[in-house]
Amino acid sequence: MSENQNLLAEQRRALILEEVRRRGGVRVNELTRKLSVSDMTIRRDLDALARQGAIEKVHGGAVPVMEPSTHEPGFEAKSGLELSAKDDIARAAAALIVPGSAIALSGGTTTYALARHLLEVPDLTVVTNSVRVADVFHSVERGGGGQRPGAATVVLTGGVRTPSDSLVGPVADQAIRSLHFDVLFLGVHGISAEAGLSTPNLAEAETNRRMVRSARRVVVVADHTKWGTVGLSSFATLDEVDTFVTDSGLSAEARAEIAEHVPGLVVAEKRKGPADN
Structure with missing residues (x-):
């Protein structure tokens, strides 16, 4: 059995997506040879990626979805992408947190994954503009009959809700302006050397700027597919x-470019899982 046959379906789909983006399109028969799986398996993978809005199926293969810089995918659409990579990143980021810290979590599916890893870190104060992140902590309280000793204190900013379930705008900005975080964990729509960190949502860009200004330390949590993506507004x-x-999918070239600007680069180790073809 080849190494590729041991890939999880999710890992295989990540490889397919990377190939589509890198080459501008792929054919089914090329993918079956490259990944050593059946034609039917590849077609199921393409169907799954197309449902997530990550690719567009064409006769005999797939091509990238060309999105304008103002396009903002919803939380559900993004939550199905790069699941294992996001969890790897979340575990590595959680290891950076000192119990008792005041931290901020921005909106996004990677910070949502991080929140689940923080439930056992004692005495945190968590400020977030993400409805989804706040609900991770609140659902534990609801299910456990009240607040547990050492449970996080969660502050949810107000604001206008975006498609990615973040709260943004003047209300959120005013709440964040008066606060000071030990560490900000920031999810991004896109990141590049030229544009920096960016988002397709103008109001979210301003709220993220406020978060960055209020943090003593800024930690970006982003999988490799975000590198090279540029949204409408840099923040x-x-x-x-x-x-x-x-995650480990980030290319050596991108790592070198990031290292020129960012003092700390953490590449999360990939967790091994059972085969799933």
Whole structure:
């Protein structure tokens, strides 16, 4: 059995997506040879990626979805992408947190994954503009009959809800302006050397700027597919980032470019799982 046959379906789909983006399109028969799986398996993978909005199926293969810089995918659409990579990143980022800290978590599916890893870290104060992140902590309280000793104190900013379930705008900005975080964990829509950190949502860009200004330390949590993506509005440069936590799919060239600007680069180790073809 080849190494590729041991890939999880999710890992295989990540490889397919990377190939589509890198080459501008792939054919089914090329993928069956490259990944050593059946034609039917590849077609199921393409169907799954197409449902997530990650690719567009064409006769005999797939091509990238060309999105405008103003396109903002919803939380559900993004939550199905790069699941294992996000969990790897979340575990590595959680290891950076000192119990008793005041931390901020921005909106996004990677910070959502991080929140689940923070439930056992004692005495945190968590400020977030993410409805989903706040609900991770609140659901534990609801299910456990009240607040547990050492449970996090959660502050949810107000604001206008975005498609990615973040709260943004003047209300959120005003709440964040008066606060000071030990560490900000920041999810991003896109990141590049030229544009820095960016988002397609103008109001979210301003709220993220406020978060960056209020943090003593800024940690970006982003999987490798975010590198090279540019949204409508930039809200921070790479030089404003203290630590970048990503997954092993990030290319050596991108790592070198990030290292020129960011003092700390953490590449999360990949967890091994059972075969799933």
